Amino acid sequence: MADHSAIRILRAQDYHRMPWKNGGGETVEIAVFPASAGLEDFVWRISMATVAANGPFSSFSGIDRTLSILQGASMMLTIGDDGPVALTPATPPFAFPADVPTSAILLDGAITDLNVMTRRGTCNHSVIRHEFSGKCQLETVASGIRILLCQSPVTIAYGEGGNYVMGTYDALISDEEPLPTVIKGNDLSVVYEIVLTPQD
Numbered sequence: 341m342a343d344h345s346a347i348r349i350l351r352a353q354d355y356h357r358m359p360w361k362n363g364g365g366e367t368v369e370i371a372v373f374p375a376s377a378g379l380e381d382f383v384w385r386i387s388m389a390t391v392a393a394n395g396p397f398s399s400f401s402g403i404d405r406t407l408s409i410l411q412g413a414s415m416m417l418t419i420g421d422d423g424p425v426a427l428t429p430a431t432p433p434f435a436f437p438a439d440v441p442t443s444a445i446l447l448d449g450a451i452t453d454l455n456v457m458t459r460r461g462t463c464n465h466s467v468i469r470h471e472f473s474g475k476c477q478l479e480t481v482a483s484g485i486r487i488l489l490c491q492s493p494v495t496i497a498y499g500e501g502g503n504y505v506m507g508t509y510d511a512l513i514s515d516e517e518p519l520p521t522v523i524k525g526n527d528l529s530v531v532y533e534i535v536l537t538p539q540d
Contacts, residue, residue, distance in 0.1 A: 346516040347498060352509035355388075366390065367455075370511055371487065384458045384465065384536050386487060388509070391415065392450040397442040405438035405457045406467045408532060410491060412451030418443050433467035433532070454489065456534050468533045470523070476531065478521040484537040488512045488523070491530040497522040 356369040370386040377383070379400070388410065407427065409415060414428045420440040426447070427434055436442070438457060458465045470476050488496060490506040497503050499519030504512055523531055 346514060347504075348513045348515075349504055349506075350511040350513065352507060355509075370489065371513060382457070382459070383538075384463050385455075386489070386511075386534060387455045387457075388452060389455060390450055390452050391444060391446065394445045395443065397438075397444060399441065400438040400457060402460050403438035403457050404435065404460050404465070405455060406433045406435045406465065408433040408454040408467060408469060410452045410454050412446075413448035414446075415451050415453070416445040416447060418445075433469055435467075454532060458536065462539055464537045464539060466535045466537075470531045470533060472523075472525065472529055473527050474525065476523045476525070476529070478523070478533060480520055484535045486514045486521075487534040487536070488521075489532040489534065491532065492525060492528075494523050494525040494529050494531060497524070 350371060358367055358369060367387045367389040370388065372385045373383050377385070407417075409427050409429045409431065411429070414426055416424045416426050417434070417436075418424045419436050419442045424445075425434065433454075433456075437460075454467075456465050456467050470478070488506075489511045490496075490509065493508060494506050495503050496506055496512055498512065498514065498521050506512065523529070525531075
């Protein structure tokens with residue numbers, strides 16, 4: 341079935357792999373805007389990374405970031421002078437500035453995380469983790485780009501565009517005003533809803 345012109349389906353096997361900015365690991369780039377942007381000039385960027393050792397996070401000047409744990413046990417973040425924050429797969433997505441010195445300590449082995457980053461003053465973002473059994477209906481937001489990252493296989497009924505069969509870590513991107521959406525999964529499914537809102 342052909343995708344609606346404003347909807348793109350991204351398959352996990354096609355994602356771009358590249359080194360971390362600080363060289364400490366590998367990141368899997370899901371989507372970036374502009375499409376040709378590098379790590380210094382993107383407006384927004386969605387990626388996954390495996391953190392296998394304690395150490396500092398890469399710094400991104402002028403960037404706001406939201407982090408979610410996809411796999412693994414737990415990671416403790418220390419951000420600037422603030423006290424440590426423990427993140428687990430059940431923790432709500434955690435937002436913080438990407439240009440404040442941040443370090444991570446793994447509490448029980450490697451983790452895989454989801455990173456959503458937007459350029460401050462140019463684009464805002466929100467990230468919601470939906471965990472459900474059977475079916476989940478998403479609210480319609482007023483405007484913005486909606487990205488649905490599927491942590492488990494699901495079927496997405498998006499507006500009038502038909503059903504999209506999604507595999508693990510596949511993503512659906514809608515570049516138009518987000519439409520009514522119903523997601524059908526198994527006994528326990530997880531989908532991350534990312535909304536990107538460009539600023540005038």
